Amino acid sequence: MVGNQVERQKILDIRNLRIELKGRRERLAVVDGVSLSVSQGETLGIVGESGCGKSVLSLSMLGLLPKAMEINGGEIWYGEREDEAQPLHLLKPKELRKIRGREVAMVFQDPMSSLNNSLTIGYQVTEGLRLHLGYSRQEAAAQAIELFRKVGLARPEKLLKEYPHQLSGGMRQRVMIAIAIACNPGLLIADEPTTALDVTIQAQILEVMRQIRDQDGTSIVLISHDLGLIAEMCDRIAVMYAGRIVEEGSVADIFDRPRHPYTIGLLNSIPSPSHKGHRLHSIPGAVPALHERSVGCNFAPRCQYAMECCRIEQPKLSPVGFGHTTSCFLVVEEGVRKGDNRNTADRAEGTGEVLYETSVAAEGTGAASR
Amino acid sequence: MLRAVDGVSVSIRKGETLGLVGESGCGKSTLGQITARLLEPTGGGLFYKGEDIAGSGSRNQQDLRRRIQYVFQDPFTSLNPRFKIGRLLEEPLKLNRLGKAAERWSKVSDMLESIGLDESYRNRYAHELSGGQRQRIGIARALMLNPEFLVLDEPVSALDVSVQAQVLNLLKDLQQELSLTYLFISHDLNVVHYMSDRVAVMYLGKIVEIGEMEEVYAHPLHPYTQALVSSIPAERAAQKRERIVLQGDLPDPSAIPSGCAFRTRCMHAHDRCFSETPTLADVREGHAVSCHLWSEESYSVNEIKEVRTASL
Known part of the structure; x- marks a missing residue:
């Protein structure tokens, strides 16, 4: 694996991607100008609330968009080596089928509904091996048993002949992971892989995913609404809000020096031991629906710092530190004004604190006036 | 025979919040439903203010229902989609033949205000509201009869983090204002820790540990x-x-x-x-x-x- 090179090869490169929902009269942007990249062996977390477009984004990487949606602008490039990079957004269904499951694989959220109930576990796990890699039945079965051991499934030989309904949720999710890693893909996309599972089972699944990443150097895109899970698993985090990326950076950037008001609000609204006895910070209002999104910053209606320009123009993702970008006029303006990029990160921490204090005060008065 | 809840003894003190945690299928919802008298226990006693209420007569039960209310997990399925919010909130008063129409009207207004929604919501349907607003209606409906005790069964599990905080704050405020007692059921330990004074941990129908929240957490x-x-x-x-x-x-x-x-x-x-x-x-x-x-x-x-x- 080339994972240890100084300059790591980008395995997935998404540029200015726009995905639209085709309506009768108008077309609504579900994903709006998203750029992301994943390096070899890296784990990228995409975090956001329901309806922010994170699942649609992940489906587009596999060419699995529902019929009502289509890519309208932007590019998705995938390749383990630069000269081999393929434009996933241009490939025909037949070409995509060769990549899907072999080079890019996906673990879906709900292990209850994403396995076929009328086929044996063995069939579903070996299907990819036989189609993509041309394994014979026996070879594939032997390989499947190996895979079951790898993901920690007990009695693998018997499991081949069993059906999904005979397994528990945790076991089914392990089977899903076994299917996904069967052809040793370069990129694994996991869309809320543990949301449907209990906490103790969640811990087991994360352990399996960590092993796969460390042993095989597989790159992972982990999509979740759970900030704690993202913090534990990922190298880099992208925060999505209403179809756009509002902040991107390392785990430390996002958790210790968040700059975007939405990220700050999100972090402060998680009940954690240090919040005990205090009022939780809550972001007023709700996520705007597709047709309510504006030309300006989508967070402006819920943002207490919203300025005139926020409602008219969409802020661009701009650097606020090394590898740390955010799309907010407030933060960018401040950075430009101070004209100093070296200390931005240090100052950011202070800003975060101040934002939190004022937001609590503002909320207090809001409640009183109600 | 399957024992969903087996030999559980637990007491909740007036004005406190008891958190109940455990994995799916451990019987925590069953216990909550027994507490609110939505299910009948096969054995054992259920004492409310020193009075055994398990298997008590129907008249007594109606009175108890008024005092012990239940908030369901899923605000999407627990509200009737064909009723306007105003009617949803008025329903408990009507069923209990409480107040005249005008009194009920103003009670609904008061309740809407206390959960932070304005009067215009009275004429909306559940599908017009966001998940957080719907859950507030669920809580408001439970509060219409001035209960003393609320069983909250995963009240924020279906909500996004930022909205979850709104509902948790509301629950805390209401508890103080109306001196309510809560049984708070959740699988999310952070949420339980934030809300509860004491916590009970369930595993396969039994309570395996119970104590002060801080003590158990630490x-x-x-x-x-x-x-x-x-x-x-x-x-x-x-x-x-x-x-x-x-x-x-x-x-x-x-x-x-x-x-x-x-x-x-x-x-x-x-x-x-x-x-x-x-x-x-x-x-x-x-x-x-x-x-x-x-x-x-x-x-x-x-x-x-x-x-x-x-x-x-």
Whole structure:
């Protein structure tokens, strides 16, 4: 694996991607100008609330968009080596089928509904091996048993002949992971892989995913609404809000020096031991629906710092530190004004604190006036 | 016969919040429904203010229903889609023949105000509201009859983080304002920790540990609780900690293991756990645990402590 090179090869490169929902009269942007990249062996977390477009984004990487949606602008490039990079957004269904499951694989959220109930576990796990890699039945079965051991499934030989309904949720999710890693893909996309599972089972699944990443150097895109899970698993985090990326950076950037008001609000609204006895910070209002999104910053209606320009123009993702970008006029303006990029990160921490204090005060008065 | 809840004894004090945590299928919702008299227990007693209310007559029951209310997990399915919000909130008053039409009208207005929604919501349908607003309506409906006690069954599990905070704040405010007592059921330990004064941990129909929230959170005694607490994601990335990863799945509730139900996944399991069922016993003042490790001389307390600090 080339994972240890100084300059790591980008395995997935998404540029200015726009995905639209085709309506009768108008077309609504579900994903709006998203750029992301994943390096070899890296784990990228995409975090956001329901309806922010994170699942649609992940489906587009596999060419699995529902019929009502289509890519309208932007590019998705995938390749383990630069000269081999393929434009996933241009490939025909037949070409995509060769990549899907072999080079890019996906673990879906709900292990209850994403396995076929009328086929044996063995069939579903070996299907990819036989189609993509041309394994014979026996070879594939032997390989499947190996895979079951790898993901920690007990009695693998018997499991081949069993059906999904005979397994528990945790076991089914392990089977899903076994299917996904069967052809040793370069990129694994996991869309809320543990949301449907209990906490103790969640811990087991994360352990399996960590092993796969460390042993095989597989790159992972982990999509979740759970900030704690993202913090534990990922190298880099992208925060999505209403179809756009509002902040991107390392785990430390996002958790210790968040700059975007939405990220700050999100972090402060998680009940954690240090919040005990205090009022939780809550972001007023709700996520705007597709047709309510504006030309300006989508967070402006819920943002207490919203300025005139926020409602008219969409802020661009701009650097606020090394590898740390955010799309907010407030933060960018401040950075430009101070004209100093070296200390931005240090100052950011202070800003975060101040934002939190004022937001609590503002909320207090809001409640009183109600 | 399957015992969803088996030999549970628990008491809730006036004005407190008792958190109830456990994995799906452990019987925490069943216990909540028994508490609110939505289910009838097969055995045992249920005392409310010193009075046995299990199997009490229907007139008595109606009075109890007024005092003990239930908030359901899923705000999408627990509100009738064909009723306007105003009617949804008025319904409990009508059923109990309380007040004249004008009084009911103003009571609904007051309630809407106290949950932070304006009068215009009266004429909307549930599908026009967001998840957080719907859950507020669910809470408001439960409060229409001025109950003393609320059973909250995963009230924020279906909500996004930012909205979850709104509902948790509302629940805290209402508790103070109306001096309510809560039974708060959740699988999310962070949420339970934030809301509760005391906590009970359930595993396969039994309570395995119960105590003051801070105490249990800081010093979990039962190996299951220890695994749960260790699985809480760290607050800051820098505090990444070692998880105790339990092996295996929750056993089938229709074939509960002999002895201690947790022994199949417990790393401290020994002979006695196979043969003898542990009972819930106080280890410290107000902190009870059901585990042989804590009732035995042979296995010293210090030894387990060492194991725990090593693995945490």
